[in-house]
Amino acid sequence: MGNDHVKLELRCISSLAKVFADEELTERAYRQASALANETASFQVAYRSNRLLKGMRVSAESDIDAEITLRSVGLVPSEMPVYADHDEHVLRTSPGLYPDPLLEPSAAEGWTALPGQWRSVWVTVEPGEAPAPGRFGIRIRFETANGEHLGEERFELDLLPMSLPEQQLIHTEWFHTDCLATYYRVDVFSEAHWSLIESYARTAAKHGINMLLTPLFTPPLDTQVGGERPTVQLVDVHRIGDGAYRFGFDRLSRWVELCRRQGIAYFEFSHLFTQWGAQHAPKIMAVVEDGTTKRIFGWETDAGGEEYRAFIGQFLPELTGWIKANGLERCSYFHISDEPSIDHLDSYASASGMVEELLQGFPVIDALSDYAFYEKGLVKNPIPASDHIEPFLAHGVEPLWTYYCCGQYKQVANRFFSMPSARNRILGIQLYKFNLTGFLQWGYNFWYSQHSRSEIDPYRVTDAVHAFPSGDAFLVYPGDGKPVESIRLEVLREALQDLRALRLLEERYGRDFVLSGLEEGLDRPISFSCYPRDAEWLLAKREWVNAKLQEQGQG
Structure with missing residues (x-):
């Protein structure tokens, strides 16, 4: 099949975006970030075709000393995405298909683009033991089953010459x-x-x-x-x-x-x-x-x-x-x-x-x-x-510790399918500020119904049989002898990496400096119920942390 009549749209977007198959993609392009030497970095490449493409090949090319993994963001059903009295900080409230499991594409089947649907590739970059610092380009290439070029996106990752400290939390x-x-x-x-x-x-x-x-x-x-x-x-x-x-x-x-x-x-x-x-x-x-x-x-x-x-x-x-x-x-x-x-x-x-x-x-x-x-x-x-x-x-x-579960669905951080990923990731900053x-x-x-009355298939039942909003009961899905990770698990890891980066910044500049920098320009101090809601603030704040670490490292 030639690609004369195929139009494949591509856009690099951040790990904090959720791509729904049945709505227009409004996320801004996100093509550059920095990371510390031992930090896992993630981004996505969203794609949409004007026609059905089966057996598509997607590959990564880079000279960075890192393992680059490409996974498909799968869709799973949510019958119960929210409670009736949910707050306004949700992406959608309707039942339907939500992006969550990170699926390894089948070697036999390849990747599929469904006509008119936005889908995404989740790109994970895990640096090697002693990676060289520097700015590295990462190209994500899309080809037909026959190897014909469909398009590519380029992402730049600045790998910094310092490492996250061990997790204290x-x-x-x-x-x-x-x-x-x-x-x-x-x-x-x-x-x-x-x-x-x-x-x-x-x-x-x-x-x-x-x-x-x-x-x-x-x-x-x-x-x-x-x-x-x-x-x-x-x-x-x-x-x-x-x-x-x-x-x-x-x-x-x-x-x-x-x-x-x-x-x-x-x-x-x-x-x-x-x-x-x-x-x-x-x-x-x-x-x-x-x-x-x-x-x-x-x-x-x-x-x-x-x-x-x-x-x-x-x-x-x-x-x-x-x-x-x-x-x-x-x-x-x-x-x-x-x-x-x-x-x-x-x-x-x-x-x-x-x-x-x-x-x-x-x-x-x-x-x-x-x-x-x-x-x-x-x-x-x-x-x-x-x-x-x-x-x-x-x-x-x-x-002092804290926790959240199904009951914490108003104002505070959580990670239901229906919630933006920024509401998941903000937890790292909150844990740091209150030194928990x-x-x-x-x-x-937890792959049972509520009260463990019966077993479920977590790929079909994501709310413990109409008990908890989808995303409360499990972070991983069952795979072939190993777990299938979710975008919520990956974003939670990013929150914990933020926490470790803030601790490193505190070691170098002091706690007052870090807290002042986190809240600079905000109308109110950060608390568990009051915090910036948008992904762009989070991404920019993490880049501020990395820039300050880089400055101190060069000073």
């Missing part, structure tokens, strides 16, 4: 190991399951997720009352009679070794009590006296009852002894219960009191938003939601 996106076993149809903790766990942990660590939810027992998270999730329990429990127990940590040891091998630095041990109130025990399986394995605790267990108290009283000293024997004291974190409300103050207090003496010296972190929990001394390391953090900031709480210790989000790969 502790960052967890809850890792659901049961979802891996369910989707891939493998037995829990079989060799195939371990291989998947390692692959998904590798991608997490590569994107700045340096803490992993570690299932001592099946995490009691997003589970229907009276229901249960597939058993993913790293600790072996043997009940040996008269209320006595023996514990084994072989699988936990393997988990830690795997995580450390992939760059995971911190471990958050799964919650010791059920979600939303700490009123019951998590599901715990044990080998009992007759040699069979059965559930010994669960929804039927009173969290404050003598039986569970006796179990916790034996288990936690054994676990903390194992932690100390393996040199994990400084990287181990514990949970009581997720998202208790003020109505659960008494039950949370009871659970907290039960483990307080047993966990002396270990940080306990919990997502909770009522300041009363901290004020009463029930949690020393609170994680308030980003829209409830102000009282904690006002009282100078340290260390950690960030938590619950959905790295």
